Amino acid sequence: LIGIGSPPASHSLAMSPKMLVAGLSVASAALVPQPSFHSTAQASRASPKMGLLDTIKTAFGGGKQDFLEADPYWDQSNIPVNTYKNKAPFTGKIVSVKRIVGPEATGETCNIVISHEGKMPYWEGQSYGVIPPGINPKNGKPNSVRLYSIASSRYGDDMTGTTTTLCVRRATYWCPELKAEDPAKKGVCSNYLCDAKPGDEVKLTGPSGKVMLIPEQNPNVDLIMVATGTGIAPYRSFIRRLFVEKTPFGEVYKGLAWLFLGVANSDALLYDDEWQSVLKSHPNNFRVDYALSREQTNKNGGKMYIQDKVAEYSDEVFNRMDNGAHMYFCGLKGMMPGITEMLEGVCKEKGLVWEDKLGEWKKNGQWHVEVYQ
Template structure:
């Protein structure tokens, strides 16, 4: 099944690094609940006065202010867009991101190092300027099929494009008479603790409203155990639901999307391999076919 019809008009690089757009921060909201790990912000930027358009599944670049250790301007960092093409305010004038503050120990000094761009974004205040480029990306776009099955697998802030998908499918129904999703959307989300489930209340509210069309399956590694008594990761949830996922993937309009840390891909392949093995099919061969049909979409970092 080709997607040419759906993806003919994809905006790309309306704003380039040499000629970026200056937006303003409209809001910054903490997404990690009390007792969770780290900080993750839902940020909304004002795009009015510019021409930035985007589709669900694309990314924008952010150029943090200041200079690097060599005195050169910082390079841009890419972030998946967490809002639909109409923006959180449905006025086509905003874009939202879901950003975790990067924090790690320096391997030699043992000092805590904070990510340059993620720290800038997580500490930004309402009214502050933000330098934006893009949009970029064609890998994670939704098919133009209201009856499709959309399987989404995310860890942490990898949920960003899927929030955009889910909001477009279910939250904007009244505003989108031209797009009324009637298929199945199934989100698998992995994190360490329950307070780290991003957008939890909103996701569960949509699940209550659309029980036949939307499912959420969590893998909370520090709280849940897999069948062997170890930590529950996303691949264990894939294995638990292997038979159904396998059957869904036999349909020509089922698309699988993976977004999050690179390390999650191996586990997902392991889970799907267990499923396909039950039916005597080699997973890597089947996956190649899915990729060829543009039905297996991966964006990991």
């Protein structure tokens, strides 16, 4: 499922919703209100002091961005889903495409910013569908939609509520016989996006998905986020909402957001500058651990994969989950067996039955999985 533009220069330069008051009337003109969300007008009348949502509303000319925050902000009952579908997609435009890995990375990954004009509101943890142009040579039909997890908060990296960011790895195939890449086997959609230029049109569907949402009704919840490669996308949206953009939930959040990321080497790290900035600004609420398979070794002397890194903290991860944390998995499906086996081992040490414990976490909505082959 994972897509698997330029990121903000620094945490200090990122705008917050409170900074939207000035200079955004033009951007707001294209926005479409979503009546399914509660209006902030009632909250405005109830309190003589202007709050954050009212500030946003005023900045965008009378509520045109009400869809960005529900009222109350944690209410997920009317989250936007499938605003645009395959038969009638929205036509967005590429804003920027930027390679975000170093020269020694195993492949190319791009940060791609797309304008949706405020007409495809989404929440953190959701996905957009992209329909690449052209015909599938195997069946003679138009290319099918590909899903990409969204890597920006609902406000977009530019904080206008009119863009989205995707994190896309260019899919290629190395032919051992030719000793070269085989263009016939390259990923159609990923190459289309990574080759796109500003102004190019792109057909979008969605937003889709409710599996990876943040439980914002609990400002003390711990979030344990496990990713391989471009599976980092939804967590970037989480972290920006929590720590970068001064959102309603971010202003009250007191829990721990703990990120685990597995990639091949240091050059393949994604958004590391952003994580380091958040570590400095929120040292008590954010942690990050990397598994670099070609640079680190696990306790047995083998390559350090993401499941090995999580296993180093097995007791702490289990205890946090047992105390109500939410655990998210996004990326390659192959990481799951090692992690579940590790947690099963902790269960046995505590005299617990793993199947029962996992069932409890799933029932409580603490277990979020969005992985791919």
